[in-house]
Amino acid sequence: QIEAAQNRRGVWSLDDFYPDADLAIAAIKFWGEKEAVYLINRGSEPLELANGWVLMDASAWKSKKEGRNPAHALSFAEFFGPSCVLPPGGELIIYSGPGIPVKMNGTVTGCGTKKVEAYWTRRKVWDNDSDTAYLLGPDGNLYFMYSYPPFRER
Numbered sequence: 001q002i003e004a005a006q007n008r009r010g011v012w013s014l015d016d017f018y019p020d021a022d023l024a025i026a027a028i029k030f031w032g033e034k035e036a037v038y039l040i041n042r043g044s045e046p047l048e049l050a051n052g053w054v055l056m057d058a059s060a061w062k063s064k065k066e067g068r069n070p071a072h073a074l075s076f077a078e079f080f081g082p083s084c085v086l087p088p089g090g091e092l093i094i095y096s097g098p099g100i101p102v103k104m105n106g107t108v109t110g111c112g113t114k115k116v117e118a119y120w121t122r123r124k125v126w127d128n129d130s131d132t133a134y135l136l137g138p139d140g141n142l143y144f145m146y147s148y149p150p151f152r153e154r
Helices: 002-006 058-065 076-080
Strands: 023-029 035-041 054-056 073-075 091-096 115-121 131-136 142-148
Touching: 002 023, 002 035, 023 131, 023 142, 054 058, 058 131, 073 076, 076 115
Parallel strands: 091 115
Antiparallel strands: 023 035, 035 091, 054 073, 054 131, 131 142
């Protein structure tokens, strides 16, 4: 699935999967004690992660729309600042859940390499039955959306 998303093949070439988005959510592991969101740089240029991207779940999106402070929202500017570059073809894995080692919580490894790993929070973020991940671009607008199970109406 991640390789198909990187190469914009299959359903990843359809308009519903934001074919023009260079930073894309390719998969979410939402079960178990260690959740993971897999994002990829499908573009030809490095991406500065600390430039104001925001990742949030459906409950945070709803809170944002209602003008409330979202609980499950990750501000890349704060988390990856002052700089963390994801090269073309690179993969960013954002971990959450109680399975994250305490000493890793709030840390980032691999900036500038093909595999950046971020240990966001020891709380569970992603619902086991279904959820949607929203990625807002540096301009604050919706840049990418990923739902599971796939093709479920939100």
